[in-house]
Amino acid sequence: MDEYLLEVRGLKTHFLGNKGEIAAVDGVDFAVKKGETLCIVGESGCGKSVTSMSILKLLPPEGKIVEGNIFFKGNDLVKMSESNMTAIRGNEISMIFQEPMTSLNPVYTVGKQIGEAIRLHQHLDKKQTREKVIEMLKLVGIPAPEKRVDEYPHELSGGMRQRVMIAMALSCNPELLIADEPTTALDVTIQAQILELLKEIKNRLNTSIIMITHDLGVVAEVADYVLVMYAGEVVEYCDVKTLYKKPLHPYTQGLLNSLPKIEETKEMLNIIEGTVPSLYDMPSGCKFWPRCPYAQDVCKKERPKLYEKDNHKVKCFLYRDFEKGEINYGA
Ligand SMILES: Nc1ncnc2c1ncn2[C@@H]1O[C@H](COP(=O)(O)OP(=O)(O)O)[C@@H](O)[C@H]1O
Ligand SMILES: [Mg+2]
Secondary structure, three states, X not given: OOOOOEEEXXXXXXXXXXXXXXXXXXXXXXXXOOOOEEEEEOOOOOOHHHHXXXXXXXXXXXXXXXXXXXXXXXXXXHHOOHHHHHHHEOOOEEEEOOOHHHHOOOOOOHHHHHHHHHHHHOXXXXXXXXXXXXXXXXXXXXXXXXXXOOOOHHHOOHHHHHHHHHHHHHOOOOOEEEEEOOOOOOOHHHHHHHHHHHHHHHHHXXXXXXXXXXXXXXXHHHOOEEEEEEOOEEEEEEEHHHHHHOOOOHHHHHHHHOOOOOOOOHHHOOOOOOOOOOOOOOOOOOOOHHHOOOOOHHHHHOOOOOEEEOOEEEOOHHHHHHHHOOOOOOO
Protein backbone atom coordinates (compact mmCIF):
# COMPACT_ATOMS: atom_id res chain seq x y z
CA MET A 1 0.00 0.00 0.00
CA ASP A 2 2.57 2.60 1.00
CA GLU A 3 4.46 1.89 -2.21
CA TYR A 4 2.04 4.24 -3.96
CA LEU A 5 1.49 7.89 -3.18
CA LEU A 6 -1.98 7.73 -4.72
CA GLU A 7 -4.07 4.67 -5.35
CA VAL A 8 -7.49 4.98 -6.98
CA ARG A 9 -9.61 1.84 -6.78
CA GLY A 10 -12.96 1.24 -8.48
CA LEU A 11 -13.84 4.92 -8.54
CA LYS A 12 -17.38 5.72 -9.65
CA THR A 13 -18.58 9.32 -9.77
CA HIS A 14 -22.16 10.06 -10.78
CA PHE A 15 -24.10 13.21 -11.57
CA LEU A 16 -27.74 13.65 -10.81
CA GLY A 17 -29.30 15.82 -13.52
CA ASN A 18 -32.83 16.53 -14.64
CA LYS A 19 -32.59 13.69 -17.15
CA GLY A 20 -31.54 11.18 -14.50
CA GLU A 21 -28.27 9.89 -13.09
CA ILE A 22 -25.16 9.54 -15.26
CA ALA A 23 -21.93 7.68 -14.59
CA ALA A 24 -19.27 10.24 -15.55
CA VAL A 25 -16.57 8.03 -14.02
CA ASP A 26 -17.54 4.41 -14.18
CA GLY A 27 -15.07 2.21 -12.30
CA VAL A 28 -11.58 3.66 -12.69
CA ASP A 29 -8.38 2.16 -11.22
CA PHE A 30 -4.88 3.58 -11.28
CA ALA A 31 -1.92 4.30 -9.03
CA VAL A 32 0.90 6.82 -8.92
CA LYS A 33 4.25 6.40 -7.20
CA LYS A 34 6.44 9.17 -5.81
CA GLY A 35 8.10 11.11 -8.63
CA GLU A 36 6.05 9.46 -11.37
CA THR A 37 3.99 11.18 -14.03
CA LEU A 38 0.73 9.58 -15.06
CA CYS A 39 -1.08 10.97 -18.09
CA ILE A 40 -4.82 10.54 -18.36
CA VAL A 41 -5.78 10.83 -22.00
CA GLY A 42 -9.03 10.64 -23.95
CA GLU A 43 -11.43 12.72 -26.00
CA SER A 44 -13.41 15.53 -24.48
CA GLY A 45 -16.21 14.36 -22.19
CA CYS A 46 -14.69 10.99 -21.29
CA GLY A 47 -14.37 11.81 -17.57
CA LYS A 48 -10.81 13.07 -17.15
CA SER A 49 -11.67 16.26 -15.28
CA VAL A 50 -14.32 14.56 -13.16
CA THR A 51 -11.67 12.00 -12.14
CA SER A 52 -9.32 14.74 -10.98
CA MET A 53 -12.09 16.70 -9.25
CA SER A 54 -13.04 13.48 -7.47
CA ILE A 55 -9.50 13.10 -6.13
CA LEU A 56 -9.66 16.59 -4.65
CA LYS A 57 -13.31 16.14 -3.72
CA LEU A 58 -14.16 19.37 -5.50
CA LEU A 59 -17.28 18.07 -7.23
CA PRO A 60 -20.30 20.32 -7.80
CA PRO A 61 -23.31 19.60 -5.56
CA GLU A 62 -24.96 17.38 -8.19
CA GLY A 63 -21.85 15.19 -8.38
CA LYS A 64 -21.10 12.36 -5.99
CA ILE A 65 -18.51 9.62 -5.53
CA VAL A 66 -20.80 6.58 -5.29
CA GLU A 67 -18.18 3.83 -5.07
CA GLY A 68 -14.48 3.22 -4.71
CA ASN A 69 -11.45 4.38 -2.74
CA ILE A 70 -8.85 7.07 -3.26
CA PHE A 71 -5.88 6.24 -1.05
CA PHE A 72 -3.44 9.13 -0.62
CA LYS A 73 -0.47 8.09 1.51
CA GLY A 74 -2.64 5.24 2.75
CA ASN A 75 -5.62 7.37 3.83
CA ASP A 76 -8.88 7.09 1.94
CA LEU A 77 -9.83 10.57 0.70
CA VAL A 78 -13.33 9.33 -0.11
CA LYS A 79 -13.95 8.90 3.61
CA MET A 80 -12.01 11.95 4.72
CA SER A 81 -13.76 14.88 6.41
CA GLU A 82 -14.00 18.21 4.60
CA SER A 83 -11.74 19.89 7.15
CA ASN A 84 -9.01 17.30 6.59
CA MET A 85 -9.47 17.64 2.82
CA THR A 86 -9.00 21.40 3.12
CA ALA A 87 -5.65 20.76 4.77
CA ILE A 88 -4.61 18.49 1.89
CA ARG A 89 -5.81 20.67 -1.00
CA GLY A 90 -3.27 23.21 -2.16
CA ASN A 91 -0.87 21.80 0.38
CA GLU A 92 -0.11 18.13 -0.25
CA ILE A 93 -2.09 18.00 -3.50
CA SER A 94 -2.12 21.02 -5.82
CA MET A 95 -3.94 21.57 -9.05
CA ILE A 96 -3.43 23.67 -12.15
CA PHE A 97 -6.09 24.26 -14.78
CA GLN A 98 -6.36 24.95 -18.48
CA GLU A 99 -7.19 28.64 -18.39
CA PRO A 100 -4.85 30.52 -16.08
CA MET A 101 -6.68 33.85 -16.51
CA THR A 102 -9.86 32.57 -14.88
CA SER A 103 -7.93 31.03 -12.00
CA LEU A 104 -5.97 34.18 -11.22
CA ASN A 105 -7.61 37.11 -9.50
CA PRO A 106 -7.32 40.16 -11.80
CA VAL A 107 -7.33 42.72 -8.99
CA TYR A 108 -4.27 41.40 -7.12
CA THR A 109 -0.65 41.41 -8.16
CA VAL A 110 1.11 38.16 -8.92
CA GLY A 111 3.18 38.60 -5.77
CA LYS A 112 0.14 39.04 -3.58
CA GLN A 113 -1.56 35.92 -4.96
CA ILE A 114 1.41 33.60 -4.71
CA GLY A 115 2.26 35.19 -1.36
CA GLU A 116 -1.21 34.38 -0.10
CA ALA A 117 -0.78 30.74 -1.07
CA ILE A 118 2.59 30.62 0.68
CA ARG A 119 1.44 32.41 3.79
CA LEU A 120 -1.51 30.07 4.13
CA HIS A 121 0.81 27.14 4.63
CA GLN A 122 4.11 28.52 5.90
CA HIS A 123 4.82 30.90 8.71
CA LEU A 124 6.75 33.69 7.03
CA ASP A 125 6.74 37.44 7.54
CA LYS A 126 6.09 39.93 4.73
CA LYS A 127 9.69 40.28 3.61
CA GLN A 128 10.36 36.54 3.72
CA THR A 129 7.16 35.90 1.79
CA ARG A 130 8.19 38.31 -0.95
CA GLU A 131 11.58 36.67 -1.19
CA LYS A 132 9.97 33.27 -1.41
CA VAL A 133 7.59 34.49 -4.16
CA ILE A 134 10.52 35.80 -6.19
CA GLU A 135 12.30 32.48 -5.69
CA MET A 136 9.21 30.63 -6.94
CA LEU A 137 8.91 32.89 -9.99
CA LYS A 138 12.55 32.18 -10.73
CA LEU A 139 11.96 28.45 -10.34
CA VAL A 140 9.25 28.49 -13.00
CA GLY A 141 11.43 30.46 -15.41
CA ILE A 142 9.86 33.90 -15.24
CA PRO A 143 12.43 36.50 -16.31
CA ALA A 144 12.98 39.58 -14.11
CA PRO A 145 10.98 38.12 -11.22
CA GLU A 146 11.77 41.15 -9.00
CA LYS A 147 9.76 43.24 -11.45
CA ARG A 148 7.06 40.68 -12.33
CA VAL A 149 6.16 40.16 -8.69
CA ASP A 150 4.42 43.57 -8.65
CA GLU A 151 2.51 43.10 -11.91
CA TYR A 152 -1.14 42.17 -12.42
CA PRO A 153 -2.26 39.05 -14.33
CA HIS A 154 -3.37 41.06 -17.39
CA GLU A 155 0.16 42.40 -17.78
CA LEU A 156 1.46 38.89 -18.41
CA SER A 157 1.23 36.71 -21.53
CA GLY A 158 -0.75 33.44 -21.45
CA GLY A 159 2.43 31.40 -21.06
CA MET A 160 3.68 33.59 -18.21
CA ARG A 161 0.31 33.37 -16.46
CA GLN A 162 0.45 29.59 -16.66
CA ARG A 163 3.94 29.75 -15.13
CA VAL A 164 2.51 31.87 -12.32
CA MET A 165 -0.19 29.24 -11.77
CA ILE A 166 2.46 26.55 -11.60
CA ALA A 167 4.49 28.66 -9.15
CA MET A 168 1.38 29.04 -7.02
CA ALA A 169 0.65 25.32 -7.16
CA LEU A 170 4.25 24.51 -6.20
CA SER A 171 4.62 27.13 -3.49
CA CYS A 172 3.48 24.71 -0.80
CA ASN A 173 5.76 21.90 -1.98
CA PRO A 174 2.95 19.49 -2.93
CA GLU A 175 3.65 15.79 -3.20
CA LEU A 176 1.11 15.48 -5.99
CA LEU A 177 0.43 18.00 -8.73
CA ILE A 178 -2.67 17.53 -10.85
CA ALA A 179 -2.51 19.44 -14.12
CA ASP A 180 -5.75 19.47 -16.10
CA GLU A 181 -5.00 20.38 -19.74
CA PRO A 182 -2.41 22.94 -18.57
CA THR A 183 -1.15 23.66 -22.08
CA THR A 184 -4.32 23.36 -24.15
CA ALA A 185 -4.99 27.12 -24.24
CA LEU A 186 -1.39 27.95 -25.19
CA ASP A 187 0.29 28.10 -28.58
CA VAL A 188 2.67 25.32 -29.58
CA THR A 189 5.98 26.99 -28.65
CA ILE A 190 4.76 28.08 -25.23
CA GLN A 191 3.17 24.66 -24.75
CA ALA A 192 6.56 23.01 -25.29
CA GLN A 193 8.16 25.37 -22.75
CA ILE A 194 5.54 24.62 -20.10
CA LEU A 195 5.93 20.86 -20.64
CA GLU A 196 9.69 21.28 -20.32
CA LEU A 197 9.12 23.16 -17.05
CA LEU A 198 6.88 20.41 -15.67
CA LYS A 199 9.51 17.79 -16.54
CA GLU A 200 12.16 19.88 -14.80
CA ILE A 201 9.97 20.21 -11.71
CA LYS A 202 9.42 16.48 -11.61
CA ASN A 203 13.17 15.87 -11.81
CA ARG A 204 14.20 18.58 -9.36
CA LEU A 205 11.47 18.28 -6.76
CA ASN A 206 10.48 14.63 -7.31
CA THR A 207 6.83 15.73 -7.43
CA SER A 208 4.32 13.15 -8.61
CA ILE A 209 2.23 14.52 -11.46
CA ILE A 210 -1.12 13.57 -12.92
CA MET A 211 -1.33 15.24 -16.29
CA ILE A 212 -4.68 15.35 -17.98
CA THR A 213 -4.72 15.91 -21.71
CA HIS A 214 -6.58 15.05 -24.90
CA ASP A 215 -3.29 15.37 -26.80
CA LEU A 216 -1.12 12.27 -27.30
CA GLY A 217 1.73 14.54 -28.34
CA VAL A 218 1.81 15.89 -24.78
CA VAL A 219 1.68 12.37 -23.39
CA ALA A 220 4.80 11.35 -25.30
CA GLU A 221 6.65 14.33 -23.83
CA VAL A 222 6.00 13.86 -20.15
CA ALA A 223 4.39 10.55 -19.19
CA ASP A 224 5.82 7.55 -17.37
CA TYR A 225 2.46 5.77 -17.40
CA VAL A 226 -0.64 6.38 -19.47
CA LEU A 227 -4.28 5.79 -18.67
CA VAL A 228 -6.56 5.94 -21.70
CA MET A 229 -10.16 6.76 -20.82
CA TYR A 230 -13.28 6.30 -22.88
CA ALA A 231 -16.82 7.14 -21.73
CA GLY A 232 -15.89 7.11 -18.05
CA GLU A 233 -13.88 3.90 -18.15
CA VAL A 234 -10.23 2.88 -18.39
CA VAL A 235 -9.75 1.20 -21.77
CA GLU A 236 -5.96 0.89 -21.68
CA TYR A 237 -3.29 1.36 -19.03
CA CYS A 238 0.46 0.79 -19.41
CA ASP A 239 3.84 2.49 -19.46
CA VAL A 240 4.37 5.18 -22.08
CA LYS A 241 6.87 3.23 -24.24
CA THR A 242 4.54 0.26 -24.51
CA LEU A 243 1.63 2.49 -25.41
CA TYR A 244 3.38 3.93 -28.43
CA LYS A 245 5.07 0.69 -29.46
CA LYS A 246 2.16 -1.66 -28.99
CA PRO A 247 -1.16 0.10 -28.50
CA LEU A 248 -3.76 -2.62 -28.01
CA HIS A 249 -7.16 -1.02 -27.71
CA PRO A 250 -8.77 -0.03 -31.02
CA TYR A 251 -9.59 3.33 -29.44
CA THR A 252 -5.94 3.97 -28.52
CA GLN A 253 -4.90 2.86 -32.01
CA GLY A 254 -7.40 5.35 -33.41
CA LEU A 255 -6.05 8.16 -31.23
CA LEU A 256 -2.49 7.39 -32.31
CA ASN A 257 -3.46 7.20 -35.98
CA SER A 258 -5.04 10.62 -35.74
CA LEU A 259 -1.74 12.19 -34.63
CA PRO A 260 -0.39 14.26 -37.51
CA LYS A 261 2.65 12.71 -39.16
CA ILE A 262 5.18 14.91 -40.88
CA GLU A 263 4.62 13.42 -44.33
CA GLU A 264 0.85 13.69 -44.17
CA THR A 265 -1.32 16.68 -44.84
CA LYS A 266 -4.18 17.47 -42.52
CA GLU A 267 -6.75 16.15 -45.00
CA MET A 268 -5.20 12.71 -44.90
CA LEU A 269 -5.42 12.21 -41.17
CA ASN A 270 -7.27 9.19 -39.91
CA ILE A 271 -9.77 10.19 -37.34
CA ILE A 272 -11.90 7.84 -35.31
CA GLU A 273 -15.35 7.98 -36.80
CA GLY A 274 -18.30 8.90 -34.63
CA THR A 275 -18.35 10.61 -31.26
CA VAL A 276 -18.27 9.67 -27.60
CA PRO A 277 -21.75 8.30 -26.78
CA SER A 278 -24.05 10.31 -24.55
CA LEU A 279 -23.85 9.20 -20.94
CA TYR A 280 -27.66 9.10 -20.95
CA ASP A 281 -27.70 6.66 -23.80
CA MET A 282 -24.80 4.23 -23.47
CA PRO A 283 -24.60 1.33 -25.91
CA SER A 284 -24.99 -2.11 -24.38
CA GLY A 285 -21.85 -4.23 -24.17
CA CYS A 286 -18.56 -2.46 -24.85
CA LYS A 287 -19.08 1.31 -24.89
CA PHE A 288 -16.75 1.67 -27.86
CA TRP A 289 -18.30 -0.91 -30.21
CA PRO A 290 -20.36 1.52 -32.34
CA ARG A 291 -17.09 3.19 -33.39
CA CYS A 292 -14.90 0.09 -33.42
CA PRO A 293 -13.64 -1.38 -36.70
CA TYR A 294 -13.25 -4.82 -35.06
CA ALA A 295 -16.58 -5.06 -33.26
CA GLN A 296 -17.92 -8.61 -33.01
CA ASP A 297 -21.24 -9.91 -31.70
CA VAL A 298 -19.91 -10.39 -28.18
CA CYS A 299 -18.88 -6.71 -28.02
CA LYS A 300 -22.47 -5.62 -28.54
CA LYS A 301 -23.82 -7.84 -25.78
CA GLU A 302 -21.24 -8.11 -23.01
CA ARG A 303 -19.01 -5.63 -21.29
CA PRO A 304 -15.34 -6.56 -21.60
CA LYS A 305 -13.15 -6.83 -18.51
CA LEU A 306 -9.81 -5.13 -18.12
CA TYR A 307 -7.57 -7.95 -19.38
CA GLU A 308 -3.94 -7.83 -18.27
CA LYS A 309 -0.64 -9.14 -19.52
CA ASP A 310 2.83 -7.98 -18.40
CA ASN A 311 1.39 -4.93 -16.64
CA HIS A 312 -0.41 -3.91 -19.81
CA LYS A 313 -4.14 -3.62 -19.19
CA VAL A 314 -6.74 -3.40 -21.93
CA LYS A 315 -10.52 -3.51 -21.87
CA CYS A 316 -11.29 -5.27 -25.14
CA PHE A 317 -12.49 -8.75 -26.12
CA LEU A 318 -9.67 -9.03 -28.66
CA TYR A 319 -7.43 -9.72 -25.67
CA ARG A 320 -9.59 -12.03 -23.61
CA ASP A 321 -7.00 -14.78 -24.13
CA PHE A 322 -4.58 -12.84 -21.93
CA GLU A 323 -6.27 -14.59 -19.03
CA LYS A 324 -5.38 -18.00 -20.41
CA GLY A 325 -1.79 -16.91 -20.82
CA GLU A 326 -2.03 -16.95 -24.60
CA ILE A 327 -0.88 -14.05 -26.70
CA ASN A 328 -3.38 -12.78 -29.19
CA TYR A 329 -2.64 -9.28 -30.27
CA GLY A 330 -5.75 -9.37 -32.40
CA ALA A 331 -5.84 -6.78 -35.09
N1 LIG B 1 -21.80 19.26 -13.26
C1 LIG B 1 -22.10 18.27 -14.12
N2 LIG B 1 -23.37 17.82 -14.25
C2 LIG B 1 -23.67 16.82 -15.11
N3 LIG B 1 -22.77 16.21 -15.88
C3 LIG B 1 -21.50 16.62 -15.80
C4 LIG B 1 -21.08 17.68 -14.93
N4 LIG B 1 -19.74 17.87 -15.07
C5 LIG B 1 -19.34 16.97 -15.99
N5 LIG B 1 -20.38 16.22 -16.43
C6 LIG B 1 -20.35 15.16 -17.43
O1 LIG B 1 -19.39 14.21 -17.07
C7 LIG B 1 -18.74 13.72 -18.22
C8 LIG B 1 -17.25 13.80 -18.06
O2 LIG B 1 -16.87 15.15 -18.06
P1 LIG B 1 -15.36 15.64 -17.91
O3 LIG B 1 -14.70 14.86 -16.85
O4 LIG B 1 -15.39 17.11 -17.75
O5 LIG B 1 -14.73 15.26 -19.32
P2 LIG B 1 -13.24 15.54 -19.85
O6 LIG B 1 -12.68 14.20 -20.15
O7 LIG B 1 -13.44 16.32 -21.11
O8 LIG B 1 -12.50 16.29 -18.81
C9 LIG B 1 -19.26 14.52 -19.40
O9 LIG B 1 -20.24 13.75 -20.08
C10 LIG B 1 -19.88 15.70 -18.76
O10 LIG B 1 -20.97 16.16 -19.51
MG1 LIG C 1 -11.69 18.21 -18.88
